[in-house]
Amino acid sequence: MMAFQRKAILITYPVDQAIKEAISLADAAGYEIVDTVTQRQITRSRFGIGRGKAEEVKELVEELRPDVIIFDEVIKPTQMYNLASLCKVEIVDRERLILEIFERRASTTESQIQIKLAQLRYDMARAREKVRLARAGEQPGFYGLGKYEADIYFLDIRKRAAVLKKKLEKEETRRQLHRNQRTRAGLPTVSLAGYTSAGKTTLFNKLTGEAKATDKQIFITLSTFTRAIDLHGDKVLLNDTVGFISKLPAYMIDAFKSTLDELTYASLVLLVIDISEPIEEVARKYDSSLDVINEFKVPATKIIHVLNKVDLTTIEDAFDKAGQLGILDTKRVIPVSAKTGYNINQLKNLIRTVLFEMEKGEDAEVKEERVEKEEQG
Ligand SMILES: Nc1nc2c(ncn2[C@@H]2O[C@H](COP(=O)(O)OP(=O)(O)OP(=O)(O)O)[C@@H](O)[C@H]2O)c(=O)[nH]1
Ligand SMILES: [Mg+2]
Structure with missing residues (x-):
């Protein structure tokens, strides 16, 4: 899929997290944000935003000629219609935006x-x-x-x-x-999961990009979001997923889950966490990520916690936060930077180790079963 980027003006709340998330969502839907207008409250006015703000947006539209206005909230159809008529450009509200992402994915x-x-x-x-x-x-x-x-x-x-x-x-x-x-085909599947903007796609590109550099033959594109990669001799299927999003309307949950279908047959889930954020944010996103993962009945032993963006903080801080999340006692925690490549090789090794242990574990289970049967018989 070629990245054909449409231009958009973003209307959102004056909160860093809100702006960051909205830009990331827009990006995932294929929009480039050319300017951002913030509004503390979405009002009951004619336009969803104040009259003055609406005029400001209109001027920006005339100047920047965006393809759409992204309204990072849900507004009434009449408000949407009024704002679109005033600015003479299509409005994409938050729900429409999310639907567009799902559609692409x-x-x-x-x-x-x-x-x-x-x-x-x-x-x-x-x-x-x-x-x-x-x-x-x-x-x-x-x-x-x-x-x-x-x-x-x-x-x-x-x-x-x-x-x-x-x-x-x-x-x-x-x-x-x-x-x-698909299960019978035998290739282990490793799925990336995590909150939106955690860095899944960057990590996906890093992991597949490095494989590409070493050997063109093993770099097979199955779809835009699934690739076969080589982990020092062992082939696995790696797949990127749609990020978890806060404030997802109930009627979208089935659609969202269906895009995460890969998690049900994943041999291993890389739960990507943006560890550079304040602990409250990290904890909130981690909890909601776990909720989603649990819905797919992924056992804890199949999860590797990837503490990403460690380049923006320190290793000590990353481990300290991991401790507060209560995931340090498992051995499946690793700080990385998908951006700089820090610890990416170690991550590959960890994936191999965990997959190998699981295989052994399964063999042991099979053996145990056989022993039990023999004892009985
Ligand atoms: N500093 C730093 N930035 C990173 C790192 N990994 C990702 N980013 C940045 O974080 C932002 C989000 O990264 P993505 O890879 O698009 O995140 P994602 O998890 O795929 O997000 P969704 O597809 O929306 O779920 C981008 O601006 C990345 O450049 C990292 O290790 N360090
Ligand atoms: Mg992504």
Whole structure:
């Protein structure tokens, strides 16, 4: 997939974390932020932001000619419509943005269907408002919808959702078979997981990029987000995932999980943590990451904690924070810098070691079982 970047002006809260996360989300959806406008509160005004701010945004649009305005919140369709009319440019709100990311990342038929369903739910929520406005005669022809057309539009969305749900059921059965085959193919799968902006893609590029430099043949692109890499002689499949995002609306959770489907058959999960952030942030993100991972029933023994961005802090600080998270007693913790390459080789070794121990563990289990059977028999 070629990175064709669209330009966007970002409207968000004047909080560093909010700005950082919004930029990272925009980036994942393929937008380059050309300017940021902050607003302390999303208001009930005509535009979702104050009149003055809206004028400011309008001027920026005229100057910078972005493709869209990203509104890092959920606003009412009328507000969206008003702001779009004022600035003469399309508005992408936070939910739409997240849906666009999922859409780009959906690699299986199932996740594609899940995402289409979520998109319909997004449209449905807005259709309700559109229909209400059309009925009340408040805004006849709003979004090009007359009174009767609105009913048809609404019905159409429901029909499409029903068709998709049927397709999804079929796909689930089919995939179950497929996954069994995939497990049998025998290559261990290592999945990167973690909060958005933790550095998964940077680490993915580092790990695959180095493999590429040493041997072109072993660098196989399976999809944009899965690659076979060589760990000093052992081949594994490495796959990047969509980052966990805070404030994910309930109706998107299925779509989100379907993009993380790889976690269910991962031999190993690299849980990437941005250890350079304040401990409260680190802890909050770590807890919500674990919640998600637990949903996929990944046992603790299959997790390597990658303390990333250690170049922005010290090794002592990284270990100190890991101690506070209560993960130091496992041996599967390693500070790295995906940016500078610090400890990347050690990480590869650790991946090999853990995979090897697991194999041995499984052999031991099989042996134990056999012994038990022999004793019984
Ligand atoms: N200083 C420093 N910055 C890093 C490191 N790793 C990643 N970054 C930066 O952190 C930001 C986010 O990195 P990504 O690799 O896109 O993060 P991600 O986890 O893939 O994020 P999502 O795809 O949104 O879930 C980028 O600006 C990176 O350059 C690191 O080791 N050190
Ligand atoms: Mg990424």
